[in-house]
Amino acid sequence: MFGHAVMIIKLVRPVLSDGDSIGALLIKEDLEPQYGYSDPDQAEELQGLISAADVFAYYEEADLGYFRKMGGIPQTRINVKKLAMILFPREGNYRLYQLAEKLGIAKSENELDLISGILQKCEEKGRTFDLTFFSETADWLDHPELACFFQMLKSAVLKDYPDRPLRVIDQNDFPEEGLFYQPRKEQILEDKNWVLECFRQDGLLAAAMPGYESRDLQVEMAGKVIDGFLQSRNTVIEAGTGTGKSIAYLLPAVWWARKNQQKVVVATHTIPLQTQLDQKDLPFLHKILPFSFRGCVLKGKGNYYCRRNDQLERQKRTHFTGEEKTAFLSLFVWRLETRTGDLSELPQQPGMTSVWSSLGADSLCEPGRCPYAKSCYLLMARRRAEKADLIIINHxxxxxxxxxDNQIIPEYSYLIIDEAHNLYQTAISQLGFELSARSIDWLLNGIAGTGRLSLVAALTGLLRGEQFNLNGSELRDKIQSVSQSCLSLHEQSAELFSFFASVMGNQNGIILEEAYVGSEDLSFFYVGLENYLERFRTLKMVLESINKLLFSDNDQISTIKYDMIKNIVELGEMIKGLEDILKQDRQGRVTYLEKNNGIYLKHSCIDVSSIIRERILEKNASTVLTSATLSVNGNFDYFTKDIGLTENFQTVIYHSPFDYKENVTFCIVKGLDVSSAPGSLMAGEIAGFIGRAAALLKGRTLVLFTSYQLMQHVYHQSEHWAAAEGLDLLAQGINGRRESILRSFMENPRSVLMGTNSFWEGIDVPGEKLSCVIIVKLPFMSPSMPLVQARSNKLEEEGRNPFIELLLPEAVIRFRQGFGRLIRSGTDSGVMILLDDRVLKKYYGRYFLDALPIEQYFTGRSEEVLAKMNKLVAE
Structure with a gap:
């Protein structure tokens, strides 16, 4: 493709600035290595080549300082990593070695070979595009280097494929069946025993899986699922790790759905489990079952790429940052490849986060009336769900x-809820209302901001155009009213949230009731909220009046009206939430403030058990609720009361078949005052213990915290020993998002991963990549959290003990989840360490110890536990 010399370098700025040697690889047009340079002393040989060369650097843009020293400036400097992010948008991990492996490039210790290979893959991928792609991307190439590369690609395509047909990207038609649906001869047997026989040693599963061993627990669980369906009865199943629960409920579910022509819905809490069911378990069942079935994933509107919203965003490209434009370039490639339009396929690379939320379908989306309906991913997902036998959703x-009122999911009567221990908290979150200064600022910036093309700017542009039949004077006055209303609302918002900050002080949350904030502050709150609400209403009315003025069928006006109605709907939702707060209805609801990367005003149900019972459990013929952790020492009362399950249900526990006695060493460290001493004082001691333990195991350690603040303190106290031991220290929110640091942890065994709430579950790291889990504190919820406080108050009013009936069972279930991170397969082994010795000192400690699948544990001070670990490692 390249008509002159090309250099590929691994560019690292500190190396260049120090003047040390830099590796450079000179390659010819066919990308075959010819010879290399590793020492700047060979400058004479390089000088004649530099000025005619294209330099492809990895990690960063090329630094011209090096080349000036060599006596020439290269023709172009192109970032190979950025090219890979654009041309391979779904890879997610763009570290050199990991990306090379994913792209199938031969392993090499020479990084220059890998960079060369990645560049070659980029060229090969680019040559598959047609001229439509190059025309669409031309306006987004704000870097001359990228423009140069894409121009070379376009020239190569024109030369090699002059007759390649153009593709209309926005009119792709995809099959509405599941991606692996293949009709075939039906053999659906009526007897439930046929299903159970599939799990036997000579059944379908054994025939399809070499080395398969029938598990009695899995057979029994499948039978319980079928019995629940047959008897129209709810079933609560606790199935320990290794039971094989996903297949134990999926196989009966698809059999039942096909036999009775009844949809079955499966709801999960975490994305990894949803992905496993969709991409691993269902395709496996499609392959082995003697009958066909349709399975699909259904998500909320905002998860599906919307072509209309894409077009609206493109109009703002002059306001995009360089990173956002790069993200959009990767989006152009992704659109050619995706079959589902699910935006979660796109990694959260720099620039993508800020535009991601604008690309999904929104509350106004009506696929049937949209000009892009023929290729609407949301519409296709809904049609697949209508035809599906089994639908996978999330909580x-x-x-x-x-x-x-059941307008999203097609009608169904049978429901399976996996990871059901999260059901109550999800209900609290989803059925509540929240508002933050950040969400208000985002809304107001979209209406009258100075950043991207705002609604006010678009309306002002209409006035300048003068080609539309509009009342210019009236529109001008109303535009001014919009700007004034936005300014007024912004000022009121700043004042109100400043008041919230003063009320909260150093607290992370507070209930907005007289007992907690006093009568004077509470009165000020409601007066301020009334004024706040009035400003919302004023802005909404002005936008509605402008919307009535715009009646042309012109595309520009249609786009503005669509954007305006979205803002009107969003304002309406905020107004409704504020009105609910001002009703001051204390029956079963609580209004509170919470601090989490900003202050939030929230209004939530205290008890959602009646909603779950009436709107889910009683609606369905049968609901199966399953998880590895639903009971507290064999008792399901806490869980069943939480979800309103009071009658017509059965419960069963299937303990994990793994040999925890042989494979887990459980140690409790005595003498660390982690439960009462301030985190800032204990951070050094905790970090020291973690460092010595991780050094013994050469990484492979997960540390679970209950406090983000304590985790930060410990992380910063740990950086020195991590560097000294050559270990990669990864912390949630410090080194990246949950998914990215988990991926880094799995790719590099010499790592220590620190996480808070979301790392206590949904982490599946089998084998030797994880050999030690350290739990810093028992995972009690903070009694001062507003919702916990409100639920505790309700229990006390009923004459019940909040600690025994709320805080303790929640902590035990959470503790069991954390413990479950260590052993994920029958061959796993490792060390579990608890730094909180309250399990030995307090009466409630037995609840935690009795909840674990082991009976013996080792106790000792830090040195004794480390000595025990050292002995285990030596063995």
Whole structure:
């Protein structure tokens, strides 16, 4: 492709600035290595080549300082990593070695070979595009280097494929069946025993899986699922790790759905489990079952790429940052490849986060009336769901369906809820209302801001155009009213949230009731909220009046009206939430402030058990609720009361088949005052212990915290020993998002991963990559959290003990989840360490110890536990 010399370098700025040697690889047009340079002393040989060369650097843009020293300036400097992010948008990890492996490039210790290979893959991928792609991307190439590369690609395509047909990207038609649906001869047997026989040693599963061993627990669980369906009875199943629960409920579910022509819905809490069911388990069942079935994933509107919203965003490209334009370039490639339009396929690379939320379908979306309906991913997802036998959703969508009176999920009567221990908290979150200064600022910036093309700017542009039949004077006055209303609302918002900050002080949350904030502050709150609400209403009315003025069918006006109606709807939702707060209805609801990367005003149900019972459990013929952790020492009362399950249900526990006695060493460290001493004082001691333990195991350690603040303190106290031991220290929110640091942890065994709440579950790291889990504190919820406080108050009013009936069972279930991170397969082994010795000192400690699948544990001070670990490592 390249008509002159090309250099590929691994560019690292500190190396260049120090003047040390830099590796450079000179390659010819066919990308075959010819010879290399590793020492700047060979400058004479390089000088004649530099000025005619294209330099492809990895990690950063090329630094010209090096080349000036060599006596020439290269023709172009192109970032190979950025090219890979654009041309391979779904890879997610763009570290050199990991990306090279994913792209199938031969392993090499020479990084220059890998960079060369990646560049070659980029060229090969680019040559598959047609001229439509190059025309669409031309306006987004704000870097001359990128423009140069894409121009060379376009020239190569024109030369090699002059007759390649153009493709109309926005009119792709995809099959509405599941991606692996293949009709075939039906053999659906009526007897449930046929299903159970599939799990036997000579059944379908064994025939398809070499080395398969029938598990009695899995057979029994499948039978319980079928019995629940047959008897129209709810079933609560606790199935320990290794039970094989996903297949134990999926196989009966698809059999039942096909036999009775009844949809079955499966709801999960975490994305990894949803992905496993969709991409691993269902395709496996499609392959082995003697009958066909349709399975699909259904998500909320905002998860599906919307072509209309894409077009609206493109109009703002002159306001995009360089990173956002690069993200959009990767989006152009992704659109050619995606079959589902699910935006979660796109990694959260720099620039993508800020535009991601604008690309999904929104509350105004009506696929049937949209000009892009023929290729609408949301519409296709809904059609697949209508035809599906089994639909996979998440807990959030389940409650979104409840809020919309069952307008989202196609009608169904059979439901399986996996990871059901999260159901109550998801209901609290989804059925509540929240508002933050950040969300208000985002809304107001979209209406009258100075950043991207705002609504006010678009309306002002109409006035300048003068080609539309509009009342210019009236529109001008109303535009001014919009700007004034936005300014007024912004000022009121700043004042109100400043008041919230003063009320909260150093607290992370507070209930907005007289007992907690006093009568004077409470009165000020309601007066301020009334004024706040009035400003929302004023802005909404002005936008509605402008919307009535715009009646042309012109595309520009249609776009503005669509954007305006979205803002009107969003304002309406905020107004409704504020009105609910001002009703001051204390029956079963609580209004409070919470601090989490900003201050939030929230209004939530205290008890959602009646909603779950009436809108989910009683609606369905049968609901199966399953998880590895639902009981507290064999008792399901806490869980069943939480979800309103009071009659017509059965419960069963299937303990994990793994040999924890042989494979887990559980140690409790005595003498660390982690439960009462301030985190800032204990951070050094905790970090020291973690460092010595991780050094013994050469990484492979997960540390679970209950406090983000304590984790930060410990992380910063740990950086020195991590560097000294050559270990990669990864912390949630410090080194990246949950998914990215988990991926880094799995790719590099010499790592220590620190996480808070979301790392206590949904982490599946089998084998030797994880050999030690350290739990810093028992995972009690803070009694001062507003919702916990409100629920505790309610229990006390009923004459019940909040600690015994709320805080303790929640902590035990959470503790079991954390413990479950260590052993994920029958061959796993490792060390579990608890730094909180309250399990030995307090009466409630036995609840935690009795909840674990082991009977013996080792106790000792830090040195004794480390000595025990050293002995284990030596063995």
């Amino acid at each position: 959030s969508l389940l409650f979104s369906d409840v809020k919309t």
